Amino acid sequence: MTGLEQDRQWALWMAAAQDGDNAAYARLLRNILPFLRVLARRRCRDPDRCEDIVQDVLLTLHRVRHTYEPARPFSPWLAAICDRRAIDSLRRHGRLRARETSDEHAYETFADPAANKDVQAQDAAQALAALVAALPQAQREALELVKVKEMSLLEASAVSGQSVGALKVSVHRAIKALRLKARAPE
């Protein structure tokens, strides 16, 4: 079907829809979807926002369907509505972006402080991991084997090759260093 034939078909369905033919209206709305999606994609790249624009155009078409004159081509009428709604959407999006900032943690924050413990625990774990990574190799290894993996001193000694005494000293120094760094102002 050529563009002209398609436009005539849409115009006929629209005229029938104006007269109350619900089946013709449903056929028309389904048939124009690809056309609307192409027009919307010319104005925005985000697929979700494109679909929002398409739905907005469908709602507007429904609201102003009495303004279509069957003697005139249908596609320019539809394209004008789509253009207008796409511009409105871009403006709305621009205004929102100018006024709002995105905070990934904000989505996980609840009014009840107890509900936020998971987020706080994640933050604390990330901070502690950074401090542990900054420790000397021997201290970090001793700490991970004895405190994180909860091995006995003998098992840790066999894995690391350090003596039991050296492991005790390394764990003690590592914990002391972590305490000092955690208390120090950032």
Added chain:
Amino acid sequence: MSRNTEDLIADLAAAAEPVRRLAPPMTRALLWLGTVALICAALILKLSNLSLFAERASDPRLAVELVSTLATGVAGVVAAFHLSVPDRPRAWALLPAPFAALWLSASGLGCWKYWTEQTAHGWRLGASSHCMVFLLGVGAVLGGALLFSLRRARPLQPRLVAAVGATGVAALAAFILQFFHPFDVTLIDLGAHLAALSILIVVISVVGRPGLA
């Protein structure tokens, strides 16, 4: 919007009642202008001094001013009706511009012509305040009637439609004023007219936007 598009189409199709088609914009504009012309003609015949008006209109400069004022009004109204439907180009908004330029030039020329007289006798405030009230009153009535007629089209660009329509209505009010204005405008009069017309355009545009949306 998180609704599924297919569901939306099903809902819209189910809710589609028959609608009464809107007449073409030119037909609607001519109908509106014809109605206004009939009412105004009746009032002018009854209330104005037509012989004095005819004498003044014999001045070519005033005749140009009158014709351009009326043309600005008609062009503004016709453009507003065209802009109220989705598929008419935005260039319709420029239709009143050349006539408005001619109208303001002709009015300005009148002020310049009488400049020496005015400065010799001091600034003549004349009937400026009455003119302002007349322009605002007539303009408000015509503006309300125009917005009411445009409302059915539910324009996609209500601000633009209201602004262009307001320009037309302001010009029509200025044209009608000429039948009740038996003297040439001074600079002060012109300023008062322009102030009244600007107020009209701003108010109708501001009120018209939510009214038409």
